[in-house]
Amino acid sequence: MTNPMRFNARIFDESFLDQCDERISAFYLMWKAKCKEGRIPARSDFDPLDMVKFLPGITLVDVERDTLELTYRLVGTNEVAVRGNDPTGKKVKDTFLANNWEDVWGNYSHVIKNKGVAFDDSDMPNSNGVMVGDETIFVPLSQDGEFVNMVMLYSIQRKAAG
Incomplete structure (x- = not known):
């Protein structure tokens, strides 16, 4: 990645909910229900018919019980477009979209070990470098x-800050 990501917030x-996009809030409230x-x-x-508006931004990641190895099971069309490729079936550790594995694992490990949520707000280059x-x-x-x-992610993109 030529331009590094910039973290704006990481919240566990x-x-x-006080600062996220309304689409993130709607997704979280649907999950919480x-x-x-x-x-x-x-x-x-989760019935995909009830989630149609979220599906392009959904990513499902399988968690292997013994090793906690992460594998992309499903990657939505918006996520594929941002990446410029489809990592479905690949190991997260080999194909993550972040500055380093520690940042990525910090979110996943919190969700897996604490059975909680993680929110990440970053500015990052898309597949076109924007x-x-x-x-x-x-x-x-x-x-x-x-x-x-399994960890379910929902992502939205917006104009970068600054």
């Missing part, structure tokens, strides 16, 4: 309500 609690009795929702709790603002929320999914076997 609901205080991101699926958290019944304090349990993390499963992928099967700096764009990128807000991403990471939320956990769990087949059994305990182990986070």
Whole structure:
């Protein structure tokens, strides 16, 4: 990446709702509504027909139980366009879109280990080298309500700050 990303915010609690784009807020509230009795929702709790407006910005990442290795399962069309390629089926560690692995793992590990959310607001170059603002929320999914076997991300792009 020729131009490095610039972090504007990284937040691990609901205080991101005070500054995030309304689309991020709407996605988070939809996910939170699926958290019944304090349990993390499963992928099967989400009907794609109810999520049509979010689908272009959705990324699903599988979490391997023993190693916590991350693999892109599904990458939405907006995300593919920003990257300039489709990393579906590839390891996150080999194809992430950030300055370094530690930044990436910081978000994923929080979501996986704490069963919480992560919000990341950065300015980054898109596939054409143009700096764009990128807000991403990471939320956990769990087949059994305990182990986070998948992380769902929703990202939006806007004109970069400054």
